[in-house]
Amino acid sequence: MSKPLSFQCHMKNTIKDVFLSRGYTEIQCPEEEDEDESMEWDFIWASRAWIHAKMLGNAPVVLRPNQRVNHFPNSFELTRKDLMAKNLQRLRRELRKIGQEATVDFNPLTYVYPAQYAMFLDDIKRHEAPWICKPVAGSMGQGILFVQNEQEAIKFHNNVTAKINACETPEDKQRLTYVLQRYIPNPLLIGGRKFDIRLYALTLSFQPLIVYIYRGGFCRFSSQPFTMKNFGSREVHLTNIAVQTHSTAYNPRHGCKWDTYSLRSYIANRYGFEQSNQVFTAIQGIIMNSLLSVASQVINDKHCYELYGYDVLIADDLRPWLIEINASPSLDGNTEDDYDLKFSFLNEMLDLVQMYHKDVPRDTDELPLHYGGYDLVWNNGPVFPKVQSSITSYIGCNCPVKGSPNNPFRTKSQFRVKKPHIPKTENKT
Structure with a gap:
């Protein structure tokens, strides 16, 4: 045995x-x-x-x-906000040579602060517009600021510069690097509220690139009605659950969430099947192009795999935008449905990891096209749905969420995240 x-x-x-x-x-x-x-x-x-x-x-x-x-x-090449912007810009330059840069035009205009502050200030002087300022290594909405004119941009610069000057170590200064991202002022609204979509992509290898996308996921809604009149309100403009739980309008039973199947059905019913299909196919293209942008940069250790959390926003013209990519997406179960979804895709993820590593050398042709809620979308090249299918992306299609209703380790209480274990580091000599 x-x-x-x-x-x-x-x-x-x-x-x-x-x-x-x-x-x-x-x-x-x-x-x-x-x-x-x-x-x-x-x-x-x-x-x-x-x-x-x-x-x-x-x-x-x-x-x-x-x-x-x-x-x-070094998966931070994809998930650290400034490096993601740099790698997407590099891919855009490469594709411009063959006239295909539009395929990477899915990330809002982004500047890295402080390196590109002068360019940002010149931009906002010429075109006043809302911008969102995010710490490059931040998460859960922490440290996010809003600016929308030259005076606010200068105030942001002065405040951060003072903090940088007070730093004692290069590491402390690094934490004050920001990405300044053009805010999308016209999000698609449902029930008058802004939302974004959290999706999951499993990368088994970067050389060759092998990617599964989980067709399930969820929308995260703001608890307050959307308006640009109070730009700067975190409860209106940030959909992070960590932010929304502080709102008086937050509903802990539903968690301000909606599954992607409901979203796809909503778009199909309101705008038509073809439009719905195009939206989710475009989102799949965003995921794949972002991974392709770092395929030659990421160290392809044979022991490694990674589950990325993608945050995508849909504008009111149904154009999807990539907001950010998370190396450590939250795996807390905020509600029972949320827990079951995460239990299901994590359990199936481990199955796929074991399948991929069962033989050495690996025969990637034996990988399943579909497994549970996962669909193989790239296997050293694009993997297309069957010819007879009218679906060009399975994202948001019916997802078999088994969850774990009989799991003896599950509790009804909310899960609390413990402080991550930080290992010892060797002193550099």
Whole structure:
């Protein structure tokens, strides 16, 4: 009888429940910073800090063939906001040479602060418009600011410059790098409220590029009616759940969320089947072009896979825009439906990771075209739906969410995120 697989998990949320429900043995994280860390696991769900210390440090850890890690070493090329903008701009320049730059025209105009502040200031002087300022390594809406004219831009610059001058280390200064992104002032509204879409893409390899997209996902709604008259209201203009939970209008039962199947049905009923199909095919194109923009930049470690969380906004002309990409999308179950969705795509994700690694060398032609809610969209080249299908993207189509209604590790209480485990780092000499 084979030995049960083992795992180590640096965060307590749905992924830990999935590992336990599969019968995997837990390898505990060290409780103290100076405590020796066990490497006797088959799967690790690691923090970005662990990846940086163990896979990009002076003495990278040597992994056994059977070990699997949930991040590629430098996936920040895609998920750090300033680097994402840089890589998309580079891809746009390359495609311009062959007249196809429009295929990458899905990211709002973006400047990196402070490096491109002069260009940004010149832009806002000539064309007053709303801008959203985001810390490059921020999450959950933290540190986001709004500006819409020259005076507000200068005030933002003066405030951040003062903070930069007070920094004692280069790392502290790095945290004050921002992306300044043109705000989309005309979002598609449902019930008078703004929303964005959270979708999931599983990358099994970058060389060759192999990508599954999960057809399920959810819309995150603002709890307050949309208006540009109070630009700067976080509850109106930011859809992050971490922001919305502070609103007096937030409904904890529904979590201000709507599944993507409901969204696709809504668009089809209101605008027609073809329009709906085009919207979600365009969103799939956004996901793939963003991954292609970094395929040659990301270190393709054979032990690694990654689940990216994509945030997409649809404008009122039905044009989708890429807002950001998350390397560590929230896996907390805010509601029972939310928990079941995340349990389902995480459980199926681990199945696909094991399928991909079952044979060495890998025969990628044997990978399933569809598995649970996942659809293979790129396997060293595009994978198209069957010819007889009228669907050109499965995103938002009916998704089999099995969840885990009988999972003994599930509780009715809200899950709390524990402080991620940060490993020891070696002093540079």
